[in-house]
Amino acid sequence: MARVQLVKRPRRWDEPFGRARVPATLVDSILARSVFRDVEEKDFPDDLALRDIIANDARILKLARGEVVFAQGDFGTSLYLVLNGSARRSSVPASRRTSKRGLAEEQKSRFRRLLATIGRGSKPNDSDAVCANGVELEFPKAQFRRNQIFGVVEALTRSARAATVTANAHETILLEIRWPGMRELLHWSDNFRDRIERLYRQRSLEIGLSESPLLGHLGHDTLRTIAGDCAFETHGSFDWTHRYQREVVAESGGAAIGAHEPVILEQDHYLDDLLLIRSGFARVTEKLDRGERTLGYLGGGDTFGLTEIVESSYGARLQRSQRCLRAIGYADVIRVPVNIVKKFVVPTLPLGTLPDSMLLAEQPAADQSLLDFSVDNRFVNGTKAMAIDTTRCVNCDDCVRACASTHNNIPRFVRHGPIHDKLMVAHACMHCADPVCLADCPTGAIHRDATSGTVIIDEKNCIGCASCASACPYDNIRMEEVRNPDGAFQIDEDGAHILRATKCDLCSGQSGGPACQRACPHDALIRVDVGDLKTLSDWLDNAP
Amino acid sequence: MGGVFRNVAITGAGIAILYWLVGLYDTALRDPRFMDGWILLAGIAVQLAFHFRKRRPESRAGQVSSWMTIHIYAGYFVIAAFLVHTDFAMPDSLFEWSLWALFVLVALSGVVGAYLSRTIPGKLDQGATRVTLESIPAMRFKLAGEVDALALDSVDTVGSQAISEFYVDRLRGYFRRPRNLLAHLRGSRRPLTRICNEIDNLERYVGEPGTDTLDSIKGLVVAKNDLDIQYAHQGLLQAWLFLHIPATYCLIVLSVFHVAIVYAYSSGAP
Numbered sequence: 071m072a073r074v075q076l077v078k079r080p081r082r083w084d085e086p087f088g089r090a091r092v093p094a095t096l097v098d099s100i101l102a103r104s105v106f107r108d109v110e111e112k113d114f115p116d117d118l119a120l121r122d123i124i125a126n127d128a129r130i131l132k133l134a135r136g137e138v139v140f141a142q143g144d145f146g147t148s149l150y151l152v153l154n155g156s157a158r159r160s161s162v163p164a165s166r167r168t169s170k171r172g173l174a175e176e177q178k179s180r181f182r183r184l185l186a187t188i189g190r191g192s193k194p195n196d197s198d199a200v201c202a203n204g205v206e207l208e209f210p211k212a213q214f215r216r217n218q219i220f221g222v223v224e225a226l227t228r229s230a231r232a233a234t235v236t237a238n239a240h241e242t243i244l245l246e247i248r249w250p251g252m253r254e255l256l257h258w259s260d261n262f263r264d265r266i267e268r269l270y271r272q273r274s275l276e277i278g279l280s281e282s283p284l285l286g287h288l289g290h291d292t293l294r295t296i297a298g299d300c301a302f303e304t305h306g307s308f309d310w311t312h313r314y315q316r317e318v319v320a321e322s323g324g325a326a327i328g329a330h331e332p333v334i335l336e337q338d339h340y341l342d343d344l345l346l347i348r349s350g351f352a353r354v355t356e357k358l359d360r361g362e363r364t365l366g367y368l369g370g371g372d373t374f375g376l377t378e379i380v381e382s383s384y385g386a387r388l389q390r391s392q393r394c395l396r397a398i399g400y401a402d403v404i405r406v407p408v409n410i411v412k413k414f415v416v417p418t419l420p421l422g423t424l425p426d427s428m429l430l431a432e433q434p435a436a437d438q439s440l441l442d443f444s445v446d447n448r449f450v451n452g453t454k455a456m457a458i459d460t461t462r463c464v465n466c467d468d469c470v471r472a473c474a475s476t477h478n479n480i481p482r483f484v485r486h487g488p489i490h491d492k493l494m495v496a497h498a499c500m501h502c503a504d505p506v507c508l509a510d511c512p513t514g515a516i517h518r519d520a521t522s523g524t525v526i527i528d529e530k531n532c533i534g535c536a537s538c539a540s541a542c543p544y545d546n547i548r549m550e551e552v553r554n555p556d557g558a559f560q561i562d563e564d565g566a567h568i569l570r571a572t573k574c575d576l577c578s579g580q581s582g583g584p585a586c587q588r589a590c591p592h593d594a595l596i597r598v599d600v601g602d603l604k605t606l607s608d609w610l611d612n613a614p
Numbered sequence: 615m616g617g618v619f620r621n622v623a624i625t626g627a628g629i630a631i632l633y634w635l636v637g638l639y640d641t642a643l644r645d646p647r648f649m650d651g652w653i654l655l656a657g658i659a660v661q662l663a664f665h666f667r668k669r670r671p672e673s674r675a676g677q678v679s680s681w682m683t684i685h686i687y688a689g690y691f692v693i694a695a696f697l698v699h700t701d702f703a704m705p706d707s708l709f710e711w712s713l714w715a716l717f718v719l720v721a722l723s724g725v726v727g728a729y730l731s732r733t734i735p736g737k738l739d740q741g742a743t744r745v746t747l748e749s750i751p752a753m754r755f756k757l758a759g760e761v762d763a764l765a766l767d768s769v770d771t772v773g774s775q776a777i778s779e780f781y782v783d784r785l786r787g788y789f790r791r792p793r794n795l796l797a798h799l800r801g802s803r804r805p806l807t808r809i810c811n812e813i814d815n816l817e818r819y820v821g822e823p824g825t826d827t828l829d830s831i832k833g834l835v836v837a838k839n840d841l842d843i844q845y846a847h848q849g850l851l852q853a854w855l856f857l858h859i860p861a862t863y864c865l866i867v868l869s870v871f872h873v874a875i876v877y878a879y880s881s882g883a884p
Contacts, residue, residue, distance in 0.1 A: 460744060461736040464851050468678065472671030486746065492739065582674045589671045591682035592731060 088129030127251025133237035155239030306400035350401035452500025462594035472589030534569035
């Protein structure tokens, strides 16, 4: 009979976010701030009291001038409130982005030929202001003062920080609220949710415009003017994973999944705006007989409709969209009116050398079925998916053994998964661009490494609630029964096993990269960004 | 493909240099067998290094796939070195015969294994869904239970003895263990066709009510056939290693013994 050890079942706030709980007097002072003034304590349930949330899911940061709160490109899902002093925001303008989508090369030249007919563009004149529609925006905020909040966009979208924030006063004091606490505040307080949503839309618009490779070169004032005419929209839902699992896959078996995705722009509709994808993913399709053929997909930083707008710039009539755009799960979109694009963007387009990110969906996919497989299963979300070439894999399980030997004899993946042709996407954490598993964790145990973005689980903080495992749309997180160092199973007073979430951590902390990939003798396994379909396709085609 | 040409070129160059060295020793009236013997032993040591690299996944000494490539091409070099060392002659004592036979066994199993590792994985996905070798017995047991239940039900629901008799005569044994493995390795579909024809022939006895049962049974037979295909190919992928690895260890022991004997009876400097 297996030996057991009786232990107390871990609970949510056994480990507060800071070294200790935020003292009660300080919580009172925080709740008196304007940000929380209209957050009602009575809206929260007894076991999730507002004061407990602040005390356990928040911590105080005391910083000297110049100290970094977070750096541009870091990953983090905390929200920050300036309690004292101020913080300064600075960012390096986004250079040309590497797009994530599967598109072939041929039609790039088509677009370049089109550009060549346009002639050389001229630099925009920043003084050419477009009339704002009266909407007041806090565009680009350089400084966060007392009682102001920052970090909203990244916390909600689980994305990399768009700017570096440093303390800007001699004694800057910040309240950092980790994601689980923020989620509860958003869930239970309508007022707080409304405020955060307003901020989210506003700042997403700011960041989206300033980061766009098309508009980022424009001056501060021009961008502010443009922002007044732009619209920010969210299509789909942040909680896409649950609906995807419960309804879409169950109903259609994944076959006609595209029809369930919310439409952002219909094919043949007039293209009034250039669409900038701010975050999430969108599928580009075109009608084919009675269905829709996927042409590619867009991720954060990509644009849609530029070709049509450029064409219409030199024709008399407004262009219709030649393709349809649908949100895969959710997609945040900024609509930039056509007249602004024609005025500020078209004249600046460099002759024949547009970045790939501007050429989205111009080309048919090189491998249509691979594209369909990747997009339908939403593997495009994966930045480090485990791809196995089944024509090379001899089932030797060296990858599994290597994983086990580097993780206390418990492998962190299952060498099995959906297969398309000779590609198997194994059940190993893909370290998603949008890791939805983070959303429901009550302790923040599952999080992204601040610098690499790798999704990892802090074993100390995992309470075994399995919310991450059930949220993962790809079934890549497992619950394991915890043993003590002597090998005895840990059980609670009711006799139930203590569980802990476990998943691939890309062998973080070990040199050389993932052991599974290094251990494969037949070059049959790679960790790959599925968004980069060309790399994946090349790897599959180049069997030794 | 470029990588293959490069590797073949390097291996060929290595073998050419070995021949040149042997010729040089011959010209100098020195016995080249000490020199090519040590080269052969060094080649075997390189082969062994692959094994140790595989056993240490945390090692930073390159990807195992790179070591595998070295293992394969160095293996061809070692075969050439062996032929040079033996002077293309057959052994003439029991000990040498043992050494020779072991080397041939290791080399042949290695070459065949490399070939199987390249060719079999592609066959695993043709038709049937790939399953792990370990899960096959459980899946086969489940199929056997389902066909058993269908045969039993057919007595009551269809009122047919033909199905139950066919089950006892043909299907029970078919589902009990892997069947027709050699035929599957050859890629032959004859065993499946034969049993399906036999099932089709039963339709004349069972009439319309039993047709559904026979269709279900046929589906299970096809599923079992797919499992057998997986079992045959995956089993072969693992089986060759059971020949290659133990023979390698024996070869190493005898080789060390061989070197000790050679130096014990050598007359001095070669």
